[in-house]
Amino acid sequence: xxxxxxxPAGTTPDPGTPTVQEQLRTxxxxxxxxxxxxxxxxxxxxxxxxxxxxxxxxxxxPAPAAAAQIxxxxxxxxxxxxxxxxxxxxRNAHRPLGRLTARPxxxxxxxxxxxxxxxxxxxx
Numbered sequence: 001x002x003x004x005x006x007x008p009a010g011t012t013p014d015p016g017t018p019t020v021q022e023q024l025r026t027x028x029x030x031x032x033x034x035x036x037x038x039x040x041x042x043x044x045x046x047x048x049x050x051x052x053x054x055x056x057x058x059x060x061x062p063a064p065a066a067a068a069q070i071x072x073x074x075x076x077x078x079x080x081x082x083x084x085x086x087x088x089x090x091r092n093a094h095r096p097l098g099r100l101t102a103r104p105x106x107x108x109x110x111x112x113x114x115x116x117x118x119x120x121x122x123x124x
Contacts, residue, residue: 030055054089
């Protein structure tokens with residue numbers, strides 16, 4: 001990937017421009033699909049356990065396949081000596097999403113009226 005960072009051909013990036021590897025280290029990676037036995041170990045080797053989040057693609061994946069994915073995560077070798085996959089991915093999810101759980105969710109009225117139901121009124 002790094003050779004493509006210098007397009008157009010023969011140019012050099014501005015000094016201080018992060019490399020592709022440095023940019024990838026600022027990203028999150030999820031466990032959607034079939035992450036074991038190959039993808040997650042390769043991810044851990046490249047980036048460590050900190051950017052790994054749980055992901056299931058459950059809205060597109062049939063329930064039995066999502067359950068099988070969870071079983072594969074639960075039975076995979078632990079990511080670190082002190083962690084389970086559930087503990088690690090839960091802790092990691094709090095880093096980008098923690099601000100969302102810091103305050104209680106406020107119900108939002110539906111933009112569409114529902115026949116047979118009075119219009120919901122929520123405090124602002």
